[in-house]
Amino acid sequence: MSSQPLIGVTACTRQIGLHPFHIAGDKYLRAVAVGAGGLPLVIPALAELIDTPSLLAGLDGLLLTGSPSNVEPHHYQGPDSAPGTHHDPARDRLTLNLIRAAVDAGVPLLGICRGFQEMNVAFGGSLYQKVHEAGPFMDHREDPDSPLEVQYGLRHPVMVQPGGLFERLGLPASFAVNSVHGQGVERLAPGLRVEALAPDGLVEAFSVADAAGFAVGVQFHPEWRVREHPAYLTLFQAFGDACRQRAAQRRAML
Numbered sequence: 001m002s003s004q005p006l007i008g009v010t011a012c013t014r015q016i017g018l019h020p021f022h023i024a025g026d027k028y029l030r031a032v033a034v035g036a037g038g039l040p041l042v043i044p045a046l047a048e049l050i051d052t053p054s055l056l057a058g059l060d061g062l063l064l065t066g067s068p069s070n071v072e073p074h075h076y077q078g079p080d081s082a083p084g085t086h087h088d089p090a091r092d093r094l095t096l097n098l099i100r101a102a103v104d105a106g107v108p109l110l111g112i113c114r115g116f117q118e119m120n121v122a123f124g125g126s127l128y129q130k131v132h133e134a135g136p137f138m139d140h141r142e143d144p145d146s147p148l149e150v151q152y153g154l155r156h157p158v159m160v161q162p163g164g165l166f167e168r169l170g171l172p173a174s175f176a177v178n179s180v181h182g183q184g185v186e187r188l189a190p191g192l193r194v195e196a197l198a199p200d201g202l203v204e205a206f207s208v209a210d211a212a213g214f215a216v217g218v219q220f221h222p223e224w225r226v227r228e229h230p231a232y233l234t235l236f237q238a239f240g241d242a243c244r245q246r247a248a249q250r251r252a253m254l
């Protein structure tokens, strides 16, 4: 039997030419393999065709990817989006339920950027639709005209909050991260514990306080060059360890 845990990776819907596709970025799939040591399995945004309990029973972990699209604001009772905002309602339909079910089932979970925002919404939190217009915050968006290396380069530190999972994982009190998002956590959902903050006070990471397994969301992108950044690697390795533990439990039950 394979020692690689099977890790579901959420897909976005995308029209390519005349055809609709379900896609997941290469960097997420590679980070699952090289950072977490897992076998990535892309999960299409086909909520109506997926039996969630059966899917979760076959998974050792779940990675919620980032995306240029934004969660539709009606999911958090927010005002309508500005005209032209990119949404992906099929992805919302899948992920918001899947997140709650995964945590209930003890499936290890790592949410990145949109995935982190989805976790907050799934548990009853709300989002700033434009962080840069919301008050004391810096502009957390990338410059879309700069090379990818620059867009995903280190932009600001995050401050690890004492007494939490990040501290137990041995992450330093402060480390530098990238920043590639326009939205952010406004009201933190009940049951989420802040793990790290940006210097402007924006929530950059949380864990699900009473989750049976690893359940972490990060606003930054640890999948980017995961092997080159010690804190990114620590997060993916901890996620992979939790997935291997679940895989061993699942095998023991066979």
Ligand SMILES: N[C@@H](CCC(=O)NCCCC(=O)O)C(=O)O
Pocket: 025, 065, 066, 067, 068, 069, 070, 112, 113, 114, 115, 180, 181, 182, 183, 184, 221
């Ligand atoms: N659209 C949201 C989430 C931002 C996000 O996930 N960015 C990543 C884009 C592409 C990728 O790296 O997968 C927001 O703007 O806050």
